[in-house]
Amino acid sequence: MGHHSCCNQQKVKRGLWSPEEDEKLIRYITTHGYGCWSEVPEKAGLQRCGKSCRLRWINYLRPDIRRGRFTAEEEKLIISLHAIVGNRWAHIASHLPGRTDNEIKNYWNSWIKKKIRKPVSTTGSSVTTTTASPPCSTAASDAAGLGHLQTPFSAAADQHQLDTFISQSLALPPKLGQESPPAPLPPHCPFFMFDTSVSVSPPSSLTSPSAHQLQHPFLTFTAASMDAPAYQLPPLVDSIGIGMGMVAMDCGLVEESRGHDHRHHEGTNGQAAAGMANGGGCCFGQQQQEEEALGQDQWDDESAQHLLMWDDDQELTASNLEAMESTAHSLLFMEPNDHA
């Protein structure tokens, strides 16, 4: 394994940082700023590579670092954000002031480890509280290497859009685990899936989406996508109760993972779809129950074929939906409540 170009010097030290090194780095950065990290070690008198200095500063020495246990609010936010953006730790960290991506990543991974070692009991109650257990999707999806697949926002999604989503979502009270019926869907919530096995909508009908908005969530999404001012944001994942169906996802990352990111598991569209439906951010109680009822294999083979997906770089217009229905791959839909 090679090292980074800036770390090739033999004298570069590795391993834990000593208090003296920390002090040198802090002193240098507080007086000079870091500017170019590759120059920092030399100027600060450290026998470290610039990368190591950067990491140390960002993850440990930065004055605004917040240490200590994650609060329940932070925990909840991490879960929600992870359901939205997947393993984009830096992105998640940007919404948690004082927390680093590394910290969040470690926290999440240790959590996942726990979940793998102690699988959630097989009742729908596994989604009762977010602090005691993340949405059923997360551990399973991460374990399957699919945790990054669930996001209604593409990799190129506007940060502002996501921020807006988050701020709106966080205003909603958590509903998970309540015995009361799930909260009603927002009338124009754009992000839903439908199961084509039970709700076949002739693509030709899509030419006038507004006429179907209230009865077909997909059409709502379509209309919203084509009509920016009418765009409405989805509810917080936590607010989506059992039986709600849910949820939208930009699965461009499926392609991404197949295309060039060898770090992620590969799989067929069907596997990806099944993985997402089972374990993606869209997976809530109903899917878990279904998984238990069907068995993993059955779900993979049978249920996945009813999931419709398309490329997110494919323009979403009424005219190309027909082609999507038969060939597409990358967004998937499911009828709300169908699997309840």
Place this chain on the structure above:
DNA sequence: AAGACAGACAACCGCGACCGG
């Protein structure tokens, strides 16, 4: 008390993106 084990945390590594020459 001592060893085994698990969890938490720190750090490293490889890769992709970006940018300037």
Place this chain on the structure above:
DNA sequence: ACCGGTCGCGGTTGTCTGTCT
């Protein structure tokens, strides 16, 4: 357009510490 340097990110590994047996 190409290339090399740099930065940032995510995955992984290593180390420390607390708990259990």
